[in-house]
Amino acid sequence: MxxxxxxxxxxxxxxxxxxxxxxARDLGIRVAITxxxxxxxxxxxxxPASADVYIExxxxxxxxxxxxxxxxxxxxxxxxxxxxxxxRGQAGAVVSAGSTGAIVATAKLRLRPVxxxxxxxxxxxxxxxxxxxxxxxxxxxxxxxxxxxxQFAQLGVAYAEIAFGxxxxxxxxxxxxxxxxxxxxxxRRGYExxxxxxxxxxxxxxxxxxxxxxxxxxxxxxVIVTDGFTGNVALKTLxxxxxxxxxxxxEVLGSSRATWAAALLxxxxxxxxxxxxxxxxxxxxxxxxxxxxxxxxxxxxxxRGATAACKLAAELIERRITERIRERLGPSRAGxxxxxxxxxxxxxxxxxxx
Amino acid sequence: MxxxxxxxxxxxxxxxxxxxxxxARDLGIRVAITxxxxxxxxxxxxxPASADVYIExxxxxxxxxxxxxxxxxxxxxxxxxxxxxxxRGQAGAVVSAGSTGAIVATAKLRLRPVxxxxxxxxxxxxxxxxxxxxxxxxxxxxxxxxxxxxQFAQLGVAYAEIAFGxxxxxxxxxxxxxxxxxxxxxxRRGYExxxxxxxxxxxxxxxxxxxxxxxxxxxxxxVIVTDGFTGNVALKTLxxxxxxxxxxxxEVLGSSRATWAAALLxxxxxxxxxxxxxxxxxxxxxxxxxxxxxxxxxxxxxxRGATAACKLAAELIERRITERIRERLGPSRAGxxxxxxxxxxxxxxxxxxx
Numbered sequence: 001m002x003x004x005x006x007x008x009x010x011x012x013x014x015x016x017x018x019x020x021x022x023x024a025r026d027l028g029i030r031v032a033i034t035x036x037x038x039x040x041x042x043x044x045x046x047x048p049a050s051a052d053v054y055i056e057x058x059x060x061x062x063x064x065x066x067x068x069x070x071x072x073x074x075x076x077x078x079x080x081x082x083x084x085x086x087x088r089g090q091a092g093a094v095v096s097a098g099s100t101g102a103i104v105a106t107a108k109l110r111l112r113p114v115x116x117x118x119x120x121x122x123x124x125x126x127x128x129x130x131x132x133x134x135x136x137x138x139x140x141x142x143x144x145x146x147x148x149x150x151q152f153a154q155l156g157v158a159y160a161e162i163a164f165g166x167x168x169x170x171x172x173x174x175x176x177x178x179x180x181x182x183x184x185x186x187x188r189r190g191y192e193x194x195x196x197x198x199x200x201x202x203x204x205x206x207x208x209x210x211x212x213x214x215x216x217x218x219x220x221x222x223v224i225v226t227d228g229f230t231g232n233v234a235l236k237t238l239x240x241x242x243x244x245x246x247x248x249x250x251e252v253l254g255s256s257r258a259t260w261a262a263a264l265l266x267x268x269x270x271x272x273x274x275x276x277x278x279x280x281x282x283x284x285x286x287x288x289x290x291x292x293x294x295x296x297x298x299x300x301x302x303x304r305g306a307t308a309a310c311k312l313a314a315e316l317i318e319r320r321i322t323e324r325i326r327e328r329l330g331p332s333r334a335g336x337x338x339x340x341x342x343x344x345x346x347x348x349x350x351x352x353x354x
Numbered sequence: 355m356x357x358x359x360x361x362x363x364x365x366x367x368x369x370x371x372x373x374x375x376x377x378a379r380d381l382g383i384r385v386a387i388t389x390x391x392x393x394x395x396x397x398x399x400x401x402p403a404s405a406d407v408y409i410e411x412x413x414x415x416x417x418x419x420x421x422x423x424x425x426x427x428x429x430x431x432x433x434x435x436x437x438x439x440x441x442r443g444q445a446g447a448v449v450s451a452g453s454t455g456a457i458v459a460t461a462k463l464r465l466r467p468v469x470x471x472x473x474x475x476x477x478x479x480x481x482x483x484x485x486x487x488x489x490x491x492x493x494x495x496x497x498x499x500x501x502x503x504x505q506f507a508q509l510g511v512a513y514a515e516i517a518f519g520x521x522x523x524x525x526x527x528x529x530x531x532x533x534x535x536x537x538x539x540x541x542r543r544g545y546e547x548x549x550x551x552x553x554x555x556x557x558x559x560x561x562x563x564x565x566x567x568x569x570x571x572x573x574x575x576x577v578i579v580t581d582g583f584t585g586n587v588a589l590k591t592l593x594x595x596x597x598x599x600x601x602x603x604x605e606v607l608g609s610s611r612a613t614w615a616a617a618l619l620x621x622x623x624x625x626x627x628x629x630x631x632x633x634x635x636x637x638x639x640x641x642x643x644x645x646x647x648x649x650x651x652x653x654x655x656x657x658r659g660a661t662a663a664c665k666l667a668a669e670l671i672e673r674r675i676t677e678r679i680r681e682r683l684g685p686s687r688a689g690x691x692x693x694x695x696x697x698x699x700x701x702x703x704x705x706x707x708x
Contacts, residue, residue, distance in 0.1 A: 067531075067533070101531070139530055142530065142537060142538040142539075143538045143539055174587060175583075175587075176493055176496065176582070176583055176586040176587060176590075177421070177455070179421070183496060183583060184496040184497045184581070184583040185496075185497055187583070212586075212587070212590045213586070213587040213588065213589065213590025213591035213592070213593075213594055214590045214591070214593060214594030214597075215594070216591055216594060216595070217594055217595060217598040218594065226587075227538070228530070229529075229530055229537060229538040229541070229584065230583065230584055230587050232530040232566075232567070233528060233529075233530060233566070233567040233580075233584055233587065233588050234567065234587050234588065234591045235567065236530075236566045236567025236568045237567035237568070237570055237588045237591045237592050237595070238567075238591050238595045239567075239568060240567055240568030240569070240570060240571055240572065241570070241571060241591070241592045241595035241596055241599070242595055242598075242599055243568075244571040244596075245595070245596055245599035245600070245603075246599070249599075249603055
């Protein structure tokens with residue numbers, strides 16, 4: 001089962017619930033939607049008998065402008081309640097289109113890390129072909145220690161394998177020059193750590209060396225590792241530039257009668273192009289390294305995007321992303337984490353297949 | 355006079371020299387081209403009598419793949435000789451399309467800083483309208499101290515004023531969230547320093563707060579300040595995404611007979627669009643804060659781009675960018691720099707109007 005925060009997002013709850021219903025109806029995914037029952041119940045009136053959607057009451061919600069502090073201020077928010085469903089073993093993943101800062105903070109507060117993971121990181125899929133490129137960390141940790149970059153690599157590799165079926169994903173380190181030793185202190189030390197045969201006792205990483213900002217969409221590697229500050233700036237720059245270019249194309253196409261006619265001819269091709277940068281298509285970012293994956297859909301998603309996010313979450317559960325992360329990281333190191341034995345039989349993840 | 359490194363760039367020396375000749379002929383700029391006389395002399399045979407171009411011999415050159423170490427290895431390289439012309443008071447600016455790393459290192463080694471400038475920084479103009487947005491630092495200093503961010507702001511403001519005629523440029527700090535306190539340690543401390551009325555005794559900065567990656571092309575501010583690591587990643591990401599989008603548009607337009615016909619109709623509009631991201635149009639990046647500005651043209655420039663770089667360099671001299679930087683930074687602080695009195699009458703810049 002997946003837990004969907006029905007109150008997060010610009011078009012919540014109507015579009016989120018509609019997306020969840022579609023996921024349940026068309027994809028057979030079991031869904032719990034969290035939020036105010038009085039608002040949610042009317043949205044379920046047209047629920048087909050075959051769809052398995054139920055309401056888990058949450059009295060509070062986090063506004064889109066609220067940041068990380070909301071995680072403390074609102075213990076009964078719809079996102080907090082979604083995380084609680086995971087803790088109780090009822091859900092295997094969380095979906096939210098709310099404020100990224102609040103989601104990350106709430107998830108870190110309420111969900112346990114996978115053994116071996118020091119801090120969870122945010123992965124986004126960039127629209128390269130034939131398979132997407134995973135950028136990690138896209139904003140969860142602004143000032144990581146170099147050792148964390150190795151962990152980001154392991155999380156990103158697991159994600160590329162599980163979410164996109166990429167065998168032996170190649171990992172690149174985002175920096176400012178192709179040669180080893182280029183970059184700031186963090187990147188230079190990160191290079192040294194990634195460039196060893198078997199970093200930190202985990203599974204080997206196929207490290208392809210440094211990549212630059214121009215490689216985010218080049219498809220040169222499958223996973224691009226960076227700190228959350230640089231990753232977030234790069235991601236926002238990419239999105240902003242793509243939007244800028246799309247606006248420019250639209251302006252050019254709309255700028256005369258002749259081109260207006262031409263634009264009609266090309267509508268289909270341009271639609272395909274737009275979709276490659278469309279958050280509705282991709283399902284969203286994934287917060288990796290906690291006992292359940294949290295899929296963060298774009299704040300502006302409509303029902304279609306919410307369904308895509310539910311689909312991604314269900315696939316991550318079914319293909320056992322958490323198990324894969326644990327495998328990749330190898331035996332957990334003492335001191336950092338609870339030992340597995342403390343967490344009962346059946347694993348610590350509370351993963352329930354949908 | 356400007357000193358043009360004739361041997362730097364993918365199409366050096368032919369295209370660079372052709373561009374320098376055009377600048378001399380059409381814009382009345384005095385130019386010294388540095389490089390091997392045997393290679394350069396034949397390129398000057400068609401020089402019109404009115405154009406003032408002479409050859410300054412340099413036996414060595416720096417290959418495009420060479421980095422910062424070339425500045426030590428090749429004291430008689432064409433870029434080093436161009437810098438020497440400034441030191442001797444013969445040139446007021448340097449133009450090169452060579453390897454950025456080698457140019458920056460050579461210039462730092464051979465040119466004095468403006469009093470008050472701890473380290474020079476690289477400024478690029480992003481193609482916003484009506485005026486460009488200055489991104490600084492775009493790659494000169496990967497690990498600056500927070501205090502340097504204030505200096506980058508002063509350099510960027512002087513550049514926006516002088517190169518683009520922007521009155522009271524608004525300055526934004528590149529980070530990962532709009533509110534104060536968002537970002538990594540460097541950005542958070544940078545915010546505090548920029549958010550004071552009169553930072554460090556220089557002229558006041560019109561600080562507009564935080565901006566994000568999506569604002570690089572939004573025109574929200576005139577100057578965007580960041581460290582050289584983040585700035586370079588953002589710049590390369592922007593360029594890569596613009597190229598990706600342009601390739602996609604081309605693919606869509608070329609994908610069927612109907613759209614092929616339509617593409618012809620739109621050729622003009624698309625050409626205008628491409629030009630906005632074309633390094634040939636903008637003249638290049640500027641290394642600011644040394645006794646002479648170094649304009650770094652894109653490695654792939656042809657004659658047209660080389661001319662644009664010469665024009666930018668000449669304008670920066672004529673409008674006294676170095677004086678403006680000194681004014682903005684205010685009285686130099688002891689310990690860091692030579693005092694002005696030590697550097698003779700007429701200023702330390704060796705600026706000669708062209």
